[in-house]
Amino acid sequence: MSSSISRYTLAIIKPDILIRQSQCLDSIIQKIETKFNIVNRKQIVLSISEAEQFYNDHRGKFFYERLVGFMSRGPIIPMVLSEKNSQVDSIKSWREFIGPTHAENARKLDCLRGEYGFSDTWNGFHGSGSHDEALNEIKFFFPDFDKTNQ
Numbered sequence: 001m002s003s004s005i006s007r008y009t010l011a012i013i014k015p016d017i018l019i020r021q022s023q024c025l026d027s028i029i030q031k032i033e034t035k036f037n038i039v040n041r042k043q044i045v046l047s048i049s050e051a052e053q054f055y056n057d058h059r060g061k062f063f064y065e066r067l068v069g070f071m072s073r074g075p076i077i078p079m080v081l082s083e084k085n086s087q088v089d090s091i092k093s094w095r096e097f098i099g100p101t102h103a104e105n106a107r108k109l110d111c112l113r114g115e116y117g118f119s120d121t122w123n124g125f126h127g128s129g130s131h132d133e134a135l136n137e138i139k140f141f142f143p144d145f146d147k148t149n150q
């Protein structure tokens with residue numbers, strides 16, 4: 001069973017946090033570190049074409065342009081996270097930790113998006129949705145990441 005557990009996921013702290021709530025960043029990082037090891041982390045600003053590439057699967061959806069504009073509007077913090085409990089799947093655990101996509105639903109739960117999200121697009125955090133997505137997204141932001149060396 002443990003072979004089906006994903007050890008790593010790709011998380012992003014989105015621009016709304018860094019633009020509007022940067023004073024909360026330290027406590028957000030502390031909260032994340034209660035449950036996850038931050039294996040890799042950087043702060044960057046995506047170009048529009050990089051944001052388009054990252055969210056290519058959403059191309060054509062009604063919120064795509066808004067999402068790309070938002071994600072390239074300010075700094076983001078992509079991170080490779082690993083659950084501190086090695087028996088727990090990092091992808092599932094991080095998605096539970098951030099909560100539902102829509103801020104209104106997230107606010108009903110104890111989760112990062114509930115605490116810091118503003119709206120459906122400005123929802124503060126990203127998490128990979130599957131093992132393959134995590135591998136691709138980690139490669140996108142951290143091309144030199146080598147999980148065998150971790």
Ligand SMILES: Nc1ncnc2c1ncn2[C@@H]1O[C@H](COP(=O)(O)OP(=O)(O)OP(=O)(O)O)[C@@H](O)[C@H]1O
Binds near residue numbers: 063
């Ligand atoms: N109905 C919507 N209206 C506006 N923005 C949306 C909507 N649905 C999703 N988004 C934005 O697009 C992002 C990607 O959508 P997706 O459906 O993959 O949600 P998610 O898996 O919860 O989020 P993420 O991929 O960022 O972890 C969301 O995090 C949000 O910022």
